[in-house]
Amino acid sequence: MYTKYLIAQTEIxxxxxxxxxxxxxxxxxxxxxxxxxxxxxxxxxKNYINGEWVESRGSTINVVNPATCKVIAKVPLSTxxxxxxxxxxAKRVFPEWRRTPPLARARCLFRLKELMxxxxxxxxxxxxxxxxxxxxxxxxxxxxxxxNVEVPxxxxxxMMGYNLEDISAGIDEYLVRQPLGVFGIIPSFNFPxxxxxxxxxxxxxxxxxxIVKPSPHVPISxxxxxxxxxxxxxxxxxxxxxxxxxxxxxxxxxxxxxxGICFVGSTAVGKNVYKKCGETGKRVIAQCSAxxxxxxxxDADLGKTIAACMTSFFGNTGQRCLSGANLAIVGDGLNDxxxxxxxxxxxxxxxDAASNIRxxxxxxxxxxxxxxxxxxxxxxxxxxxxxxxxxxxRLGLDGRNVKLCGDWPEKCFLNxxxxxxxxxxxxxxxxxxxxxxxxxxxxxxFDEILEMISNNHYGNAASIFTSSGKWAREFQYRVECGxxxxxxxxxxxxxxxxxxxxxxxxxxxxxxxxxxxVRFFTESKVIIQRWF
Amino acid sequence: MSSxxxxxxxxxxxKFEEDSSRLYSKLAELSVEKKDVLMSFAKESIENSLxxxxxxxxxxxxxxxxxxxxxxxxxxDYIVETTLKNNIDYAEALRTAINxxxxxINFYLEASKRSKSLLSTIPRxxxxxxxxxxxxxxxxxxxxxxxx
Numbered sequence: 001m002y003t004k005y006l007i008a009q010t011e012i013x014x015x016x017x018x019x020x021x022x023x024x025x026x027x028x029x030x031x032x033x034x035x036x037x038x039x040x041x042x043x044x045x046k047n048y049i050n051g052e053w054v055e056s057r058g059s060t061i062n063v064v065n066p067a068t069c070k071v072i073a074k075v076p077l078s079t080x081x082x083x084x085x086x087x088x089x090a091k092r093v094f095p096e097w098r099r100t101p102p103l104a105r106a107r108c109l110f111r112l113k114e115l116m117x118x119x120x121x122x123x124x125x126x127x128x129x130x131x132x133x134x135x136x137x138x139x140x141x142x143x144x145x146x147x148n149v150e151v152p153x154x155x156x157x158x159m160m161g162y163n164l165e166d167i168s169a170g171i172d173e174y175l176v177r178q179p180l181g182v183f184g185i186i187p188s189f190n191f192p193x194x195x196x197x198x199x200x201x202x203x204x205x206x207x208x209x210x211i212v213k214p215s216p217h218v219p220i221s222x223x224x225x226x227x228x229x230x231x232x233x234x235x236x237x238x239x240x241x242x243x244x245x246x247x248x249x250x251x252x253x254x255x256x257x258x259x260g261i262c263f264v265g266s267t268a269v270g271k272n273v274y275k276k277c278g279e280t281g282k283r284v285i286a287q288c289s290a291x292x293x294x295x296x297x298x299d300a301d302l303g304k305t306i307a308a309c310m311t312s313f314f315g316n317t318g319q320r321c322l323s324g325a326n327l328a329i330v331g332d333g334l335n336d337x338x339x340x341x342x343x344x345x346x347x348x349x350x351x352d353a354a355s356n357i358r359x360x361x362x363x364x365x366x367x368x369x370x371x372x373x374x375x376x377x378x379x380x381x382x383x384x385x386x387x388x389x390x391x392x393x394r395l396g397l398d399g400r401n402v403k404l405c406g407d408w409p410e411k412c413f414l415n416x417x418x419x420x421x422x423x424x425x426x427x428x429x430x431x432x433x434x435x436x437x438x439x440x441x442x443x444x445x446f447d448e449i450l451e452m453i454s455n456n457h458y459g460n461a462a463s464i465f466t467s468s469g470k471w472a473r474e475f476q477y478r479v480e481c482g483x484x485x486x487x488x489x490x491x492x493x494x495x496x497x498x499x500x501x502x503x504x505x506x507x508x509x510x511x512x513x514x515x516x517x518v519r520f521f522t523e524s525k526v527i528i529q530r531w532f
Numbered sequence: 533m534s535s536x537x538x539x540x541x542x543x544x545x546x547k548f549e550e551d552s553s554r555l556y557s558k559l560a561e562l563s564v565e566k567k568d569v570l571m572s573f574a575k576e577s578i579e580n581s582l583x584x585x586x587x588x589x590x591x592x593x594x595x596x597x598x599x600x601x602x603x604x605x606x607x608x609d610y611i612v613e614t615t616l617k618n619n620i621d622y623a624e625a626l627r628t629a630i631n632x633x634x635x636x637i638n639f640y641l642e643a644s645k646r647s648k649s650l651l652s653t654i655p656r657x658x659x660x661x662x663x664x665x666x667x668x669x670x671x672x673x674x675x676x677x678x679x680x
Contacts, residue, residue: 033543120589136539140593307603365539492593 034406035135035363037065038125044074045219045243047082048226050089051236056082056243061216066132066371066412067361073130075219078244080251083211086240087257090182090209093237098179098207100235102156105205109153112201112232116146116225123224127193128362130218132370132412133316135362141194147495148197151514152205158518159206171530177522179207180259180283184252186273188264189373190319190434192218193225198499198512199262199285204238206521208259211240213252217373219243256280260520262512263287264321266432267458267504274507283520286507287321287499289432290460293453294324294489295443295475296346298334300465304487306349308465309438312489314357314369314416318436319377321505322461322483322490326422326429326439332446332471339444347420347440351397354416354438360405367405371412372435378412381435385417388428388439393419399436424452432458446471454480459502461491482506536602538654541643542588544607545661548636549581551614558615559629562622566675573668580661587657602646610639623679626672633669637662 044060046053056076063073097105116123120142127138152158163174183203187195192215200210214222226241242248252258253276260283263273270288277284294312296305312324329346331339362370372378385400399417402410414436422429422439429439443449453462463485464475472486482500485491493499498511510520556574560567612635616625640662644655 134537134539136537136592139539139589143589143592365537365543368537 033365034361035125035365037363038122038129039072039220042071042073045076045223047076047078047086047243048223048230048239048241049082049086049237050093050240051230051234054082054085058082058244063130063217063219064374065129066373066375067363067408069409069411073220075216075243077216078242078248080248082244083213083242083248083251083255086211086242087182087255089237090211090240091257093235094179094181094207094209097204097209097235097238100207102159102205102207105207106153106155108232108234109149109155109201109205112228112234113146113149113153115228115231116142116149119224119228120146123193123221125363126221126224127218128370130220131189131192131362131373133362134367134370135365137316137370138193138362141191144492144495145194145197148194148513149201151495152201152518155205155518158515159522161524167528171528173526173528175524175526177206177518178525179521180523182209182211182258183260183262183283183521184255184258185210185212186249186252186261186263186265187212187215187222189215189217190316190321192221195264196222196225198264199517200239202513202517203521204234206518208521209238209240211242211252211258213242213244213249216243216245250276253277253282254280258282260284261286270507271504283510284508285510285512285520287501287512288460288505288507289434289458290321290323290501290505291325291430291432291456291458292323292461292463292481293326293328293441293449293456294462294485295328295330295449295464295466297330297332297446297464297466297468297471298338298342299467301467301487302346302349305465306346306353308463308487308489309350310353310357310368312463313438314354314436315490317369317372317414319373319434320490321501322492323434324438324463324489325433326424326441328441328443328449328452330443330446330449332444343442347396347418350438350440351418354418355397357416358405359403359413359415361408364406369416369436371408372414373412375411377435378414381414381433381437384428384431384433384435385419385437388419388422388426388437391426391428392421393426393428393439394421396420396440424456430456446474450475450478457504460505461485463487463489463491482511536605536607538588538592538602538647540607541602541605541647542584544610545584545640545643545658546581548610548614548639549577549584552632552636553577553581555614555616555629555632559622559625562620562625569671569675576664576668580664584657584661587653591651591653593651602643605642605646610635610642612636623676626676626679630669630672630676633665633672636665637669640665 056078058077060074062071065072124138124142161175165172167173229239263286267288270286357368359369360367397418399415417437419439459481461483462481476484482502483491496514498516510516553574560570640658644658647655
């Protein structure tokens with residue numbers, strides 16, 4: 001178990017000087033403080049099956065810290081047998097777990113929440129360590145993960161059914177919610193800690209069992225979480241982790257004994273997940289790619305809008321399905337001259353702010369943007385930037401000239417990039433980039449931009465920045481996206497609301513988080529009763 | 533224009549409180565009569581540190597402007613000497629402490645003002661600490677007047 005290699009939790013005082021690895025004097029005389037890394041040795045991760053840490057028989061691949069390019073762990077590509085073994089364990093414990101009173105199941109979550117709070121800083125640093133995001137972003141992710149343990153801890157209330165007396169003479173009718181069995185969770189790489197928690201706590205609180213297959217690029221967060229799950233006292237087999245790649249994911253999709261799949265990833269894969277789940281009669285939540293528009297109206301508060309846009313476009317290095325992608329500067333009601341002036345004002349402020357973003361290692365507290373998660377992703381983004389140029393867009397800010405705070409290998413880094421003169425038919429205006437690239441689109445009218453959004457095949461999120469209630473209401477009413485921001489750059493639903501999505505951004509019916517997740521993980525059984 | 537992340541702000545605040553706590557522990561050694569009140573300041577600084585850290589951790593969100601909310605705030609403006617010189621007399625030590633409090637109050641009020649776009653608990657926590665520090669400054673001024 002790799003816990004022993006982590007810094008003993010009692011020593012962790014994230015603000016303490018003990019955690020300052022080095023202080024590097026920068027050219028400008030500013031100090032860069034890099035927090036201590038959470039792991040000291042390269043470990044081979046294990047599977048967590050039936051409450052035991054089991055070595056996989058599969059081959060291993062390297063897990064690499066994208067900021068330092070150092071190998072930080074080895075993760076096995078587990079075999080189908082190992083998934084089967086986790087599934088057998090989960091099926092075995094299911095009858096007992098579903099009979100455990102909801103309050104007792106909830107208490108496991110209470111204990112897990114306490115452990116997560118206790119290990120808050122360590123969990124956050126692991127995310128930065130394996131993913132590259134900034135420490136602020138990682139702490140935010142940890143908090144969102146904890147919130148998704150807090151909400152289903154209310155399962156005794158959330159899982160309640162309802163009833164009605166005397167639906168006919170002396171006959172009563174009532175509904176109960178029952179768990180289904182074993183669910184598979186196949187999360188994305190971009191939120192290694194939080195994404196599985198959109199589902200797993202809801203599944204187990206309602207009496208189901210889970211098998212989580214973390215992304216092989218970022219498997220450490222879920223491994224550490226499983227150690228806390230173990231400590232929290234969940235019965236063996238209720239919560240399992242099997243490391244691996246596509247092969248075991250496909251096996252999970254095909255397996256008739258898995259009752260449902262929760263997937264987060266690309267639309268291409270999500271569509272296949274949805275199809276395969278349909279073929280085997282599984283429930284499915286597939287949250288997929290996005291191309292999110294942010295509208296800046298002429299009456300927007302520009303200062304606050306730009307700050308929100310920086311987080312939206314460049315937070316998490318643009319690697320989130322809620323990231324801003326297209327910045328539409330809307331000139332509704334303006335004449336040509338006023339629109340040109342408004343457009344220039346917004347673009348200048350946007351580029352100025354983006355060019356000042358400090359890029360570097362996420363464990364440096366002063367850094368505002370980390371690297372892409374791996375070099376392949378950077379290459380993909382570079383390819384799309386080139387495509388943007390080839391198709392006629394103009395670079396207002398070229399992030400390919402990498403400038404870093406600190407002496408880190410540039411392999412996975414890009415600086416913020418801003419395209420102007422983008423049209424919605426261009427590849428960069430249409431398809432997900434998943435990197436720190438903003439595409440600025442001119443839109444003279446409100447209706448024109450709504451039509452552009454409508455014509456885009458994704459429908460994950462959209463935001464409007466305005467002081468007008470009328471525009472805000474029209475926007476939220478008409479726009480075909482699942483998560484809407486009004487003067488909010490990242491429309492991320494809290495744990496007690498569903499994480500929505502439409503069109504090619506979501507496949508399924510019920511969403512993760514909140515009451516919808518409780519419904520997803522339970523079957524509604526209706527009883528009609530009469531006593532003679 | 534310089535930008536400061538909230539993580540840096542919280543680290544700065546915590547360091548400020550730790551240094552302040554050490555200052556008051558040392559100051560308490562200079563006055564047997566006022567030891568209790570000065571030690572209570574040392575303890576309060578540790579509580580401030582925990583309070584600010586806890587508030588941050590409980591409200592930080594990846595979706596808010598945590599990395600972009602303190603535009604233009606220069607932490608160099610709030611750096612102050614918190615160690616007492618050897619053989620310093622009690623009155624001079626009180627003046628040093630009052631100076632520290634002034635800097636701290638300004639820091640917390642400015643950081644609070646600039647963090648309005650974050651969840652309300654963060655600016656509120658920073659304001660609460662500024663208020664505690666203001667009360668402490670008044671008390672220190674009163675102690676200083678008693679030395680004249």
